[in-house]
Amino acid sequence: MSNAKGDRRERELVNRLDEAGFAVMRAPASGSATTRELPDVLAGNGEVFYAIEAKSSAGDPIYLSGEEVEALIYFSRNFGAKARVGVRFDREDWYFFHPGDLYVTDGGNYRVKKETAVADGTDFDEFVGRSVRTRLGERTDD
Template sequence: MANAKGDRRERELVNKLDEEGFAVMRAPASGGATQRELPDVLAGNGDVFYAIEAKSSSGDPIYLSGEEVEALVYFSQNFGAKPKIGVRFDREDWYFFHPADVHQTDGGNYRVKKETALEEGDPMVALQADDEDEGSEHGIGDVLNAVAEGILSVEEAEEMLG
């Protein structure tokens, strides 16, 4: 999201998360200011912490490279945050996905269609009530799916579930 619209959308996301009671920071190094791959936004409320890769589109599907998703999962695991892909389509709200729930293309990239976001994405309020640690829909199954799709190694999955 190196363009002006993307930057504006990231700032909008930061403001919305702040309004929801999260301590939030937009990573200044996102977009290539450093060699380290960092998520666009970090947010936490004392109970749950997220590393968010934010993408927006006027209506076309949103694509993320396999490297972006791998870097998000890697950072999240090491930081102790839950990885989320935040998507926003024009005239719609933000919707969030665990990386294991995003469609992986044959080429190893990831895609979120607008209709998928509206039907299956978690709205902002769901971030407050996230209970992945209690075995909800984004718990053990998501970790196992991430292993099956090659997003996580078995060792990484053991650490997350251990």
């Protein structure tokens, strides 16, 4: 996210993770501040560590480039964190996905539709361990 609204949404996510007991850090301007591709947010609570690429949209759907997702996975593996894509649509909460669970377009990019986020995404409370929601086929790996 590189716009004012996106920056605001990232700060919102950081604050919510902090309130949930996570140590959290936002990488300002993500990849533009450095030549290295960095996730938008790093968060951990001593038990689980996440590298999060955060995206928000007033509309539908949200797209991520193949390079963004590859960089997230690469960083996460080297850092020892779980790679997650966090999406937030207007009038909805944050939802999280393992990169391998995202829809891949014919062009090699990734897409999340609002209805997919609400139906299949991990909601914020579940993400931070406040609730457990069991779904068939849910990923348990990194």
